[in-house]
Amino acid sequence: MNNSAVVQVGLYLLVLLVLAWPLGRYLADLFEGHLAERCPRLAASADRFYRLCGVRTEQDMSWWRYALAIVVFNAIGVVVVYALQRLQTWLPLNPAGMAAVEPGSAFNTAISFVTNTNWQGYSGEATMSHLTQMAALTVQNFLSAATGLAVAIALIRGFVRRSAAGIGNAWVDLTRATLGVLLPLSVVFALFLVAQGVVQNFDAPREVTLVQPVTYSQPKLGTNGQPIKDAAGQTVTESVTATTQALPMGPVASQEAIKMIGTNGGGFFNANSAHPFENPTPLTNFFQMLAIFMIPAALCFTFGHMAGDIRQGIAILGAMTLIFLVMVAIAIWAEGQANPLLTVLGMDGSGGNLEGKEVRFGSLQSALFAVITTAASCGAVNAMHDSFMPLGGLVPMWLIQLGEVVFGGVGSGFYGMLVYAIEAVFLAGLMIGRTPEYLGKKIESYEMKMVSIAILATPLLILAGTAIAVLVPAGLSSMANPGAHGFSEVLYAFSSAANNNGSAFAGLSANTPFYNTLLALAMWFGRFTVIIPVLAIAGRLAAKPRLAVTSGTLPTHGPLFVVLLIGTVVLVGALTYLPALALGPIVEHLQLIH
């Protein structure tokens, strides 16, 4: 990395910590109920709200009830998002006259937005009405992030509580996450985005006159709306001149804000955060990157506060930051090189690799964004990952495959990392021959079984899904690029879906019955085969007493533990995915330098 890169990444982390520290404290106060204790008027209106919704706030849920509540709540989300897409053509706020979304795509999108994946097989500006964008997709941007946050808080309670039957109330946690955290942050961020040029209205696309009309050819359509073919079976094309450009409009800023803050990543438009109406300036780009990591970083501090030992949270944050820095360095270096196959043609390569990148971001801000969005479960993109250099594309793919525990998604990154932390103390326990414990809670076979399910479920979905896709014609025909890169597109798609990221090597034509179905399954099971074991761990740990710290206890707040944790994450990630990666980006890199 050159000096400018070091300064930019350094400043980014600095501002991130400055924002995350107070937010972490606030989250602890919010979810422990201190906020309501301090402000009686707030508590009174919250009580009215809960009564309106039929929530019994005094009920402390068992992990099983908590998990059921979360699954039911998310299942309702799937039904509603599906229904709104299918019915949008008859509903209001559809100025562009969008048709009902096709069932397979609507099903995929419903699962995608409910699971915080925000994988998009469709193109936003050509598919969704404003009402669908708001009442279906924006809502799930909030609620899926609230789900992640609630589960993370429940897991922390598992460690903090002693001999307790419950892990909190899911309805209260979901409400506090949505209205106490995500909504206020989104209001502020949305207004900032509008001020910078992100559109926010309910209008139909706006026609403007082109300065220079453009002539292009397109397939000639017959009276039946199908392309006409000539005698030789070739499609007949006609020459058309466009004198206007239609600019898409809509309530973009309000969705864009929660898209980043909730690590959702589903763009209002097809080009996502590369679209000038979603991410118009380098300043919006900087704050979008901050918004992705803000809550995930804050949760480390929340954990420290709730556990009564801030060092525990800092150790987790330290492990995340170290992995992040290494990945950033590799990605910025890889994208800082121009494609040698193009420079030999007489192209100047001084700007790095710019295919699929925007000039205002350049290769550096694009590479940094790519690492952040895949370290977290965000999946928003400000550059096309499919056109990254082989190693530049390897970094985002591998970060996703690590389970997005490097900061990670809102809530999901934190509970994912704690699962690895439990694994790490277990490994350490095996090495030193003691029963492993973490924060005074004994880690026993039940917890380790759940950890194993949580860690192994996603690799199974990814590798099995990829294997199926490369064996059947329906999977192969969607690849856009030949050779190893086509395989990378499929591997990336399943990695992204099962880990609920949502970014893509977007050349893959994923809006087909095959991919819509298979990826929807990967998203749903990738989400809940982690959430349910995590809640089971939380319930089981909450029921245990807290052991006193002795000289034989492995400290989980020092550099030794940080190294152990990083080692566990990297080892599991490398062992699981290296063979598959060798067939994709690694072989592609070797072909390039050969």
Place this chain on the structure above:
Amino acid sequence: MNTATQTTLPESTWRTLFAELRPALRLFLVLSLITGLIYPMLITGIAQGIFAHEANGSLILRDGKAVGSALIGQPFSDAKYLWGRPSATAPQPYNALASSGSNLGPLNPALADAVKARIDTLRTAQPAQLGPVPQELVTASASGLDPHVSPQAALWQLDRIARARSIPASQVRAIMDKYTELPTLGLFGETRVNVLQVNLALDELK
């Protein structure tokens, strides 16, 4: 472990499900109304009040008519205009209703072919320029709507534009400088020239 499992699973699954269905549905409805309707409407209201220009697409008006957005690029191929990034949108370039990159992989022969064709076009248009061709002019942007090129890529076209318009190069240069945006705080992002705004200003010279 069985004892603990029993203590955590005393409730019947179905009874729990029915008991929690009511708060689930009500909470979903209320939170949907707040985040899906009230919140976007509130933001729209404030935005239209304070940032009406930005909230409606940063449109550029000429004689009351919208001729483009300061944020969205347009296609240019005439020698008298500054050219921007190649656009991968379909069916026509810079189709703002179908934003997209090319998604061509770095080793895809189609990428090298496309770049070679663009280099040939540029070389034909300005045979006097012998050095390497600026990369933005031959690689497709991420959105297909990129409104910018680098100052180097703009200056590279200076002589062609000046000759096509029969005006001094310094005049074109002044317009390019006027529509050059600098990195935020001198640090974030790249120095860039807004192609559409340069071309609108060039057309107004007459």
